[in-house]
Every structure is written in C-alpha cells, then in structure tokens.
Amino acid sequence: MTLAPEHRAIYLTGPTASGKSAVGVHLARLLDAEILALDSMTLYRGMDVGTAKPTREEQGGVPHHLIDVLDPWESASVAQYRGWALEMIQAVESRGRRVLFVGGTALYLKAMLRGLFDGPGAVPEVRGRLEAEAESLGDAVMHARLATLDPATAARLHPNDRRRIVRALEVIETTGSPFSTLQCEHDRAAPASVRVFALTPPRPWLYDRINRRVLGMFDAGLIDEVQRLQAGPRPMGSVAAQGVGYKEVIAHLAGGADLRQTIDLIQTRTRQFAKRQGTWFRGLSEVSPISIEPVESAEVVAQRLAAEIVGD
Incomplete structure (x- = not known):
C-alpha cells in the first residue's frame, strides 16, 4: 500500500520543555531529514522568546519550515496549517529528503495523522x-x-x-x-506503519525544566518582546495574545499581577498545559511513548529513535 505523504513523515512530539527541538535536530541529521514545525505559536514572527522558538544556532544547520509565517495580528485555522504542511512535504521530498515534524500542538498532530472533517457541504x-x-x-x-x-x-x-x-x-x-x-x-487512526514518537520524561524533572525555562524567558527579555509586539503596526491578534506567557505578561504590563506573581502564574499554567498535552497524546493510538531519562543527552535519545526507525 502506498502511504499518503503525511503518513510517510516521521513525527516527534511531547510536552513543552521535554527537549523535542534538540532531539529533533539530532534526529534530522541522522535521517537526512528537514524539520516541519508542529507548533501553533512558532508560526508567528517576532514571538521568539515566549515560544522557545529554536534560534538559528539551535537549528544546527538543519532546515526548519513552518516557522515565522504569520504576523502576530493574523490567525490560521488547523485546515490552513495542514494545507501548508502538505505543500511543504512535497517540496522536501522532491529534494530527496525525509520529513520530520517536531512540535507539541496536539490538534495539528491529529489533523496531519487523521485528516479533518468538515461535514457535508452547506445547504x-x-x-x-x-x-x-x-x-x-x-x-x-x-x-x-x-x-x-x-x-x-x-x-x-x-x-x-x-x-x-x-x-x-x-x-x-x-x-x-x-x-x-x-x-x-471519519476519525480513523493512521496506518500502523506511521512513526509517531512522544518524548515522555519523568514529571518532576519536566516540571523543574518548565520552571527554569520560564525564568530563562524573563532573563532573555520576554517583557521587552511583549512590549515590542504591542507597539507594532497592529495589535496582537486574539490567538497570539492568548498564548501562555504572553497573556500573563500583557496583563502584568496593564497593571495586573506583579512580576513575581506573573512568573509564578506562567510556571503554573505551563505545567498544567504540559499535563494536558500528555493526556492528548495518550488519546492518540498512533503515538508511541518514548521514556527519556534526565541523564540522557538529546543526541543519545535521537540515536535510539533513529535505530528504531531504520530498523523497521
């Protein structure tokens, strides 16, 4: 059976702060792949610190796509994302390379694996x-x-x-x-041969990483980033402004919670989001959980995944 393009791709997902981006770069190198971002927030230009968007250096020379395609006042539906992704799959495969999706937006993952259902046409x-x-x-x-x-x-x-x-x-x-x-x-699982991996770290370690990542975002200039976005040519759209981290900083700048309370709130909401992500991924039968240990480097985890993929 010939697989659809989206089912020939490899998917690497997992909760926020689980190390997907770093593992993905190493895995892409091992598989001669290009990375398609599976993330609803890194689509936005100028939203770099608060989305933990991989820097040029962190991308490690691996081509990354579906990043910085929207202005912060714009929005995109899941169907639009899927359309862009399908076009990009064709472009990457035309270069003789594999496609590796990396990101944690569960709705995007489900749409790529199972398609979308809009129902019959309007009457x-x-x-x-x-x-x-x-x-x-x-x-x-x-x-x-x-x-x-x-x-x-x-x-x-x-x-x-x-x-x-x-x-x-x-x-x-x-x-x-x-x-x-x-x-x-309509909601049928993708073919069993589709490779979908979800990094699954120990929860205490993940929560500690989340807490430290949030602190690092403030050190890296999250407040300045939000101020620049608000001072842009148009106000941030409702989707961008509701992103975890951005919503709380916007409220803080408007005279809401003080800085310490804002940091605590972002840490709490990010941990809650990570927990929900785990629930979403467990609800998709296509997903294979990959336990990772704190002592494992991103390169070692990638080698484990590559051995499993190549061994099929």
Whole structure:
C-alpha cells in the first residue's frame, strides 16, 4: 500500500520543555531529514522568546519550515496549517529528503495523522431557516434541540455558540445522522506503519525544566518582546495574545499581577498545559511513548529513535 505523504513523515512530539527541538535536530541529521514545525505559536514572527522558538544556532544547520509565517495580528485555522504542511512535504521530498515534524500542538498532530472533517457541504436554504429560528427563538432553545438530537455534540458546544449549533442541526437535517456520529466514522487512526514518537520524561524533572525555562524567558527579555509586539503596526491578534506567557505578561504590563506573581502564574499554567498535552497524546493510538531519562543527552535519545526507525 502506498502511504499518503503525511503518513510517510516521521513525527516527534511531547510536552513543552521535554527537549523535542534538540532531539529533533539530532534526529534530522541522522535521517537526512528537514524539520516541519508542529507548533501553533512558532508560526508567528517576532514571538521568539515566549515560544522557545529554536534560534538559528539551535537549528544546527538543519532546515526548519513552518516557522515565522504569520504576523502576530493574523490567525490560521488547523485546515490552513495542514494545507501548508502538505505543500511543504512535497517540496522536501522532491529534494530527496525525509520529513520530520517536531512540535507539541496536539490538534495539528491529529489533523496531519487523521485528516479533518468538515461535514457535508452547506445547504443554504436549510441553514438560512435555522439561523432565522435561532434569531427568533434564541440560542438556548436551539442548543436544547441539539441536545435532544445529538447529545455528544451539544455537550461540547457552548449554548451561545450559535454558528456551530446551527451547523450541527443543519448536518442532522440534511444527512439524517448526528454530527458526532459522522465525526467518529471519519476519525480513523493512521496506518500502523506511521512513526509517531512522544518524548515522555519523568514529571518532576519536566516540571523543574518548565520552571527554569520560564525564568530563562524573563532573563532573555520576554517583557521587552511583549512590549515590542504591542507597539507594532497592529495589535496582537486574539490567538497570539492568548498564548501562555504572553497573556500573563500583557496583563502584568496593564497593571495586573506583579512580576513575581506573573512568573509564578506562567510556571503554573505551563505545567498544567504540559499535563494536558500528555493526556492528548495518550488519546492518540498512533503515538508511541518514548521514556527519556534526565541523564540522557538529546543526541543519545535521537540515536535510539533513529535505530528504531531504520530498523523497521
């Protein structure tokens, strides 16, 4: 069976601060690969310190792609990212090199492995009627209707999310099937041969690295970076401004928490984010957890992964 381009790629993921970037550079060298960033925040130009974006020196001469492609006031959907990634896969493979995704954005990983499901095409007359009903009856009534017809979808949608509620009701009316059922039918795992590795370090070590990384970001000028971004030609967009670290510093500069409290809050929220990432990765059957020990260098971990990949 011929694999789709995205399934020929190799994926290296794991929680924030687990050492993915350094391992990825060594692994790319061993595999003669180029790296595609699997990260929703390193897409942004000028957001370097707060995203721990690998510097030119840290990239070690390995080509990195899908970094610095958006201005901070812009945003991109998962579908747009997937489109860019598919184009880049073709470009890298045309040069006779392998593709190595490195990053920790779980939605991007899932989209690359399993594709995206948008449902059937819109039916304007049905959607228009449902939107008119929502306007006259109210969002709560429409959400209650959805809860009766598709409890799973209703449970994950806010009662005021009119656009998605109307879309879910439209799908039910035009297909006769709940949106959640169609999603489950589409959400099939990637072929078993796809290589997806998640670095899994001991939690105390990871949390200590997170705490020290956050301190290092402030030493490296995170506050100055946020001030530069806010003084840019346009305000930061909602997506960029909500990034962990940026959100808290913006609040601090606006007269919120003091510096010590801000640092503590970023450390806490980053640890919480790392814990959620682990949960997301465990929920993907394609992912192979790779236990790493604090004494192992990035080069040694990469050698272990390369031996497993080449040995297949």
